[in-house]
Amino acid sequence: MAEPSRHRSLYKPVGSPPWKETFRQGCLERMRNSRDRLLNKYRQAGGSMPAGAQKTLLVQEVMEEEWNALQSVERWPEALAQLEEPMDLAVLEEIQQELIDQEQSIISEYEKSLQFDEECLSIMLAEWEANPLICPVCTKYNLRVTSGVVMCQCGLYLPSHSPELTEQKLRACLEDSVNEHSACCPHTPAFSVTEGTEEKPSLLMSCLACDTWAVIL
Numbered sequence: 484m485a486e487p488s489r490h491r492s493l494y495k496p497v498g499s500p501p502w503k504e505t506f507r508q509g510c511l512e513r514m515r516n517s518r519d520r521l522l523n524k525y526r527q528a529g530g531s532m533p534a535g536a537q538k539t540l541l542v543q544e545v546m547e548e549e550w551n552a553l554q555s556v557e558r559w560p561e562a563l564a565q566l567e568e569p570m571d572l573a574v575l576e577e578i579q580q581e582l583i584d585q586e587q588s589i590i591s592e593y594e595k596s597l598q599f600d601e602e603c604l605s606i607m608l609a610e611w612e613a614n615p616l617i618c619p620v621c622t623k624y625n626l627r628v629t630s631g632v633v634m635c636q637c638g639l640y641l642p643s644h645s646p647e648l649t650e651q652k653l654r655a656c657l658e659d660s661v662n663e664h665s666a667c668c669p670h671t672p673a674f675s676v677t678e679g680t681e682e683k684p685s686l687l688m689s690c691l692a693c694d695t696w697a698v699i700l
Contacts, residue, residue, distance in 0.1 A: 507578050514585050542582045597669045604671050616650045618698045619674035642683050670694040
């Protein structure tokens with residue numbers, strides 16, 4: 484009489500540990516690892532969630548991918564035996580809701596990051612317009628342009644590329660470059676100076692987020 488009891492314990496209902504927890508953890512980890520894919524879909528959707536009952540971008544794909552991965556595992560006969568049982572929709576809906584929450588959390592974090600970058604960009608442009616020209620490299624001291632030579636207390640020194648260069652022209656050049664970049668990428672670019680050897684050093688604007696760079700001077 485003990486044999487049927489042991490047999491039933493082996494084929495536990497779907498949704499009981501370890502099947503449920505394994506599938507759940509696998510889905511959550513897969514969603515975390517798919518952050519870039521999710522944000523790409525979000526950007527392609529124009530920064531908005533799709534219409535429909537679920538309003539998700541990646542949840543269904545993640546669940547299907549993890550389900551296929553779980554079925555392909557050969558080293559866990561007990562889990563495979565459980566997969567042969569009828570699906571428990573309540574379990575799937577519970578896991579799906581966790582993934583929806585996680586997806587929304589990732590997007591919310593991304594939107595906050597965008598908002599912060601936009602605020603930083605607005606502050607930087609406002610300071611350039613309202614104050615003496617701020618050094619884009621250190622963002623602390625004022626730039627001085629004398630006879631086309633650009634200097635800053637932070638150590639920035641750019642020999643004359645053009646004797647006609649003035650603070651006003653440099654300011655306009657910086658603003659145009661930043662605005663052109665912001666039209667394609669929401670992140671704040673960084674500025675640096677190349678170490679000149681045979682050629683004169685140059686002022687560069689670069690962005691790690693979109694992997695672009697441009698020579699300003």
